[in-house]
Amino acid sequence: MALKGVRRANKNPPILSHEFVIQNHADIVSCVAMVFVLGLMFQATAPLASVFIAVQHNATDPEMLTTPDTPMTYTYGSKDTAAIFFYCLISIVMHAIIQEYILDKVNRKLHLSKTKHSKFNESGQLLIFTAVSAAWGLNILVKDNIIHDISSLWGGYPEGHAQMSFMLKFFFLIQMSYWLHCYPELYFQKTKREEMPGKIQHASLYLIFCAAAYVLKLNALVAVCLVQAWMMWNFIYFHLRQMRERQAEQMALRKKLAERKTRKGRRDDSKRSSEEDFSELPEVDQQTRRRK
Incomplete structure (x- = not known):
């Protein structure tokens, strides 16, 4: 016979509660992003939706568009904030996908403790982002012929640096979107209060650095610096991790x-x-x- 008065624990949190939002934040954010994508399918909302998704402020000379091989050039403007907001949503979704399908599977095999688990997740997310950014930035430097012509980094400044290629502008938009998404991730990841100041400072410094370079027309120079920084970070992190593992094995x-x-x-x-x-x-x- 069933015992009266015994209530089963409800595993599903109430709707719109903090726990519900944290557990389902990736689905909620992806639905918000899909609203902008679906807006492109309708003629009435397509112009507004394109402001959030497409790269704006095209500065290509219309007379130069007669040839199909003419590269498109862009400048910065106020509409870029809409694109940064949209790709910030995409960064949150990608963060959750990487966490669920890559890092969580590795964590299950390693059987890490709670403290090591959070540190591994943070380092894994940053490692993937820096590796992709370094490879992407290096590709831009090669395609824009910046590596072969180093003087183009400072030559003709500021008039010669007023325009940038599509990939270079998109690179900076993604960089700013990624560091901006670190702020809501503090809530989604249930970050402890004592750990928040360090993470906020880290994300703020990179966000200010990328935004200042973007506005001051130092895109190519800062792209080179970012590529070197990401490559050095990966190199140092990889070797430091090996040294720590060896030291841990020796201590054991x-x-x-x-x-x-x-x-x-x-x-x-x-x-x-x-x-x-x-x-x-x-x-x-x-x-x-x-x-x-």
Whole structure:
């Protein structure tokens, strides 16, 4: 018979509660992003939706569009804030996808503790972002012929740097969107209060750095700096991680050896004490124990 008065715990949190939003934030944000995407399908809302999705402020000379190989150039403007907002939503969704389909699977195999679990997730997200940014930035530097002509980084400033290619502008929009999405992630990831100041400072410095370079027309120069920074971060992080793993293995081996030595010492001491006790007995008692 069923016991009366016993209530089963409700695993599903109430709708619109903090726990509900945190658990389903990726689905909620993706639905908001889909509203802008669906807006492109209707003629009445397509101009407004394109402001959030497409790259704005095209500065290409119309007379140069007669040839199909003419590269499109862009400048910065107020409409870029709409694109940054939209791609900030995409960054939140991508953060959740990477967490669920990559990092969580690795965590299950490693069996990490709670503290190591949060640090691994943070480092894994940043590692993937920096690796993609470094490869993407290097591709832009090669396609825009910046590597072969280093003087183009500062030559003709500021008039010569007023326009940028599509990929270079999109690169900076994604960079600013990523660092902007770090603020709501503090809420979604249930970050502790004592850890918030460091993470906010880290994201704010990168966001201000990218935004200042974007507005001050230092896009190519800062792209080179970002590529080098991301490559150095990955290189240092990879080697530091290997060093930490080796040190942890060595410490574990040392602890095992020390434990074995202490166990052997205890056994030897117990044997010696038993032998000493046996030798101290009279001969009659020794013979009786030997017979037993």
